[in-house]
Amino acid sequence: MSGDIYVKYNPKDAQVKTWSVHRTLEPLVTQVTTLISEQPSNKKKGRSKRAHLLVSSVIKATENFISKAIEIANENPDMKNDLFASMEDVKAAGDQMAVLSKDFADDPCSKGKRQQMIAAAKVLLTSVTHLLILADLVDVQLILKSIRLVEDDLQQIRDASNQEELIHYYKQYGKDIIDLSNHAHRRQYDLVDRLEQEKLAQARGTIKRTSVMLLTASKAYIRHPEITFARENRDYVYNQLRDAVNTISSITQGKPVPNAQNIKESMSAVGDLTRALNEFDKIVVMKPTKFNEQLIRPQLEERLESIISGAALLADSLSTRDDRRDRIVQECNAVRQALQELLDEYIQHSRKKSSDEDVNRKIQSMQNKTRDLRKQLRKAVIDHVSDTFLATNVPLLALIDAARRGNQALVEENARIFMEHASKLVEVANVACSMSDQAEGIKLVRLAALQIQNLSPQVVNAARVLAVRSTSKVAQENMEVFRDSWEKHVRLLTEAVDEITTIEDFLAVSETHILEDINRCIQAMVERDADRVDRTAGAIRGRSGRVIDVVTAEMEKYEPGEYTASVMDKVKTLRDQIMPSFADGIKQAIDALCMKPAREPDENDVIEASRLVYDGIRDVRNAVLMNPELEWPSDEEDGLGDEIYAPSQASSHGPSSDSVREDVEIYPGKNDNPSRDMMRRLPKEEREQIELQVEGFKKTKRDFDREVLKWDDKGNDIIVLAKKMCMIMMEMTDFTRGRGPLRTTMDVIHAAKMISECGTKLNKLAKDIAAQCAESQSKADLVAYVDRITLYCHQLDITSKVKADVQNISGELIVSGLDSATSLITAAKNLMNAVVLTVKASYIASTKYRNKSGNKEPIVQWKMRMPEKKPLVLVDRPNESTRIRKGAMRKRLEPMQVLSEFHN
Structure with missing residues (x-):
């Protein structure tokens, strides 16, 4: 084993590189600068420390530094001489500082004594800083010793000639690498430089990720040394680990990491x-x-x-x-x-x-x-992302299957397809970066893409080894390890790409692509092409699965609430009900087409299942877009005019594609009714008047939130109905502004009917509460507010119907567009006010004025809603703006900056 590494301290390099040194030095800097400062104290009068107390604090702090340094020196004989020499400097500077500061404390108005004390303070801080940096080098020595052990282990593993030696050296490597990882982990969080922290974290990740690969690749090479691909696998993993260890060594010793700054700039540059x-x-x-x-x-x-x-x-x-x-x-x-x-x-x-x-x-x-x-x-x-990240593991599975069968020719063919697929992933990732302005997200994407680019040839090499020795257990293990690594990196790349693309764009494009696939699937069904039906149905399932994954990941970023619950309810319906039904329908259709003689599949069932998929995707998208921070697209943008082809069944032997297009059923519908997009085309003056009405509605909505959302809706149907009515009214109001899930005036009519039904239920509940209430003014108020709800529900219903009738007759919005829109908003605002008053009166009537003569159970339970959970520890998020109170901000004193401000 090589000897220990010793890093000599350079007196010219007084740079503080760790937070430990900063935190240790900071109290002394504060005390010294307070003593020598010419600025008046910021503390309240009567609370400032006397100069003699500050002098004694400085002397005591210096003594503590020296005693701690003695302990460190005795525990580390290698650096004992340097530490004791530095301690002598500190002690001499401390004694000089004590004498001069006492003289200054006795005569604080003397300018000459102040200048002498400032010079002594500079010498003291410089010597203490040198001592602390030397103490920090003790940790550096420990890390370098651990690095040397790992380097020796790697070399022994590389030189191992049989399986027994390999296992023995790998066990020792496992112990040493854990020790190194622990040292590097502590060092990472102690470093001041952010770039060094990132590089150290990246090196630790590489070690953790490739250590298992080192064992399997080395086993495969020792077992099959005649296969050059096995050597390439082993050398790739060895070089990865060696570079990671060298990175840790360079950062620990304060040496520059090669091309680190250039890599940072290229990785995080805006598209x-x-x-x-x-x-x-x-x-x-x-x-x-x-x-x-x-x-x-x-x-x-x-x-x-x-x-x-x-x-x-x-x-x-x-x-x-x-x-x-x-x-x-x-x-x-x-x-x-x-x-x-x-x-x-x-x-x-x-x-x-x-x-x-x-x-x-x-x-x-x-x-x-x-x-x-x-x-x-x-x-x-998003077109590129949606197509490329659809079935990322299919080329890999085909490559591994060919390798397991020992078909080397097929392996080479599938290897070419796999490498093209990997190149496409990297290319599309870079394309996504070109249209993003999220620097941190771009850096993650490019790092993940770089890992895939480097790993792809080694996956192919592992497959080639397996193809040559398909029965070898070590070759199979090696293939599995490289497969797992590849899939992890692809998942990381997929998540990173999803982070830098907006979810509204992704959902809009995915909806359009699914509609295209549905039309191809139905057309293939008409042409009796079972293979094409299977492929297009697989694409539909894959795209739907991607939508489910992306939306689920997006909802995890939000605090649980009504918005996330609504979105996840639509996702659950799509995942658990619609997609299994679609898969069953497609399976039955394919089975019918593949039977000999072929049996006529039920095209209507396939078309209906396809419609449900499209509706499910659109419902998920509409639910996601209910977030007020996201902008609703116009009908032209979100493909309202797109069609699902429902071919005529007149031809039993399969019509041509032209005949398919001649007999179609349009879905979701032509604009027989004016759509919400027409509301955007109103003249500017009319739109401004609508916005004024909406502002009044928003004020009422705030009152509603303050009064209603404080109650828990479990066991309280009044709150449930009130929330549902509020949500529908918000959708109707959004329609007048050309946004929201309601697309046509017929949708508005249906929404008004739903509100009317909810109002009827709320009416019944409130009257039941009033029946249990003692005779009082509260009971009379409740009955009056219930009558208002009935009136305004009826008014909202009539307003929506009149609006639709006029538009259907005239065909243009200019006749009554403004009047009907403002009437709709006014009716919704009045109804929401009535609901708020009804909730208040219901609470008072059912809790304060209950009729004591009866033993009936309360109709609803009034419980305050639990507050949302807040994290105990706030995590810094650089991309989010955080409001910080001025009183909470503390200015950190940088020791070296303070030193540079001293004047001799």
């Missing part, structure tokens, strides 16, 4: 397209007086063409849908046109032919066009 669009949005905004056409126009046009070139590459990719490609082209042309109009407006302003308001209007139009282009580019990225 190219996003950065280019952000910069373009900034530079188009300028003072009109500073516009120089000869200089600025070529620059802006060149930047825009560079952005459009990047957008064109994304649009021309294979996974980008044709309609998405057309939309990107349209938006690029619109941005070009908007830029020319803005430049012309700048020129007109320079000629005094336009105002600042006209220029600002063109700037706003320019930024709106770039925003629309961003939206289409993001959806094009």
